[in-house]
Amino acid sequence: MIQIENISKRYGKKMSLQNVSMTIEKGEIYGLLGSNGAGKSTLLSILATISEPTSGEITIDGLSLRKKKKQIRDRIGYVPQDIALWEDQTVKENMVLWSKFAKQHVSDKQLYDICQMVQLGEKWHEKVSSLSGGMKRKLNIAVALIHNPDILLMDEPTVGIDIQSKLEINHYIRQLAQQGKTIIYTTHDMSEILFLCEKVGILKEGVLQFSGTLEQARKKAGVEGITTTNDEELLYYLFEYGIKIADINRER
Numbered sequence: 001m002i003q004i005e006n007i008s009k010r011y012g013k014k015m016s017l018q019n020v021s022m023t024i025e026k027g028e029i030y031g032l033l034g035s036n037g038a039g040k041s042t043l044l045s046i047l048a049t050i051s052e053p054t055s056g057e058i059t060i061d062g063l064s065l066r067k068k069k070k071q072i073r074d075r076i077g078y079v080p081q082d083i084a085l086w087e088d089q090t091v092k093e094n095m096v097l098w099s100k101f102a103k104q105h106v107s108d109k110q111l112y113d114i115c116q117m118v119q120l121g122e123k124w125h126e127k128v129s130s131l132s133g134g135m136k137r138k139l140n141i142a143v144a145l146i147h148n149p150d151i152l153l154m155d156e157p158t159v160g161i162d163i164q165s166k167l168e169i170n171h172y173i174r175q176l177a178q179q180g181k182t183i184i185y186t187t188h189d190m191s192e193i194l195f196l197c198e199k200v201g202i203l204k205e206g207v208l209q210f211s212g213t214l215e216q217a218r219k220k221a222g223v224e225g226i227t228t229t230n231d232e233e234l235l236y237y238l239f240e241y242g243i244k245i246a247d248i249n250r251e252r
């Protein structure tokens with residue numbers, strides 16, 4: 001279980017995150033929504049131990065992220081928003097290079113199998129520069145899986161790719177969750193959230209507006225007399241107006 005308690009992050013005078021608290025259970029796909037600059041990437045980079053929070057505490061299965069950084073880092077796979085690949089190297093060479101960076105002894109066969117899972121087996125000997133945008137996104141995900149992490153942090157992994165590749169990646173992410181991996185997934189795409197996620201969090205200007213299941217959101221909207229005809233509309237409502245997280249917690 002990932003427990004995020006009162007996390008704040010300040011860049012100069014700007015507060016990118018303000019007292020964000022949420023809980024994510026093992027095997028859950030947690031969708032983090034928010035417009036540009038809402039703080040999604042900032043939160044993921046803190047969880048990935050790339051940056052430090054200004055204040056607050058994160059624990060993973062009871063271990064403090066601050067105190068057990070190395071131990072926790074080994075359990076995390078991070079799919080950054082920007083594709084981090086060597087364009088003039090092949091798919092295989094990229095996987096081998098990243099496995100060396102991760103200081104993991106993974107055989108070529110295991111690396112190939114990971115690529116097969118994201119439907120990149122056929123491209124094993126092809127240069128990254130010859131791959132489509134969607135294939136590069138898949139390779140970005142494959143790289144994050146090299147050390148078999150049990151937590152995956154995915155920062156808009158399907159941005160700018162065609163619907164077919166997006167669906168393939170989404171189905172694959174579901175399989176990973178079924179295997180017990182915990183996934184935090186950021187996107188601007190409401191339909192993706194509805195397809196993938198058991199729980200959603202909505203960030204607006206660094207403040208968490210809502211965290212919970214759609215069921216909880218529906219219930220809360222009903223209590224407030226708001227009628228929505230479908231879940232996409234409900235998410236828009238949460239996005240625009242927010243529901244105080246404290247109110248949701250009180251109802252649990």
Ligand SMILES: Nc1ncnc2c1ncn2[C@@H]1O[C@H](COP(=O)(O)OP(=O)(O)OP(=O)(O)O)[C@@H](O)[C@H]1O
Nearest residue numbers: 011014015016034035036037038039040041042043
């Ligand atoms: N290294 C940094 N230095 C200064 N400000 C930063 C830095 N990183 C992020 N910020 C600021 O923090 C805020 C949140 O940025 P962040 O990238 O987390 O948003 P986001 O929700 O991921 O947005 P997007 O959907 O555009 O990726 C923004 O105002 C951004 O300008």
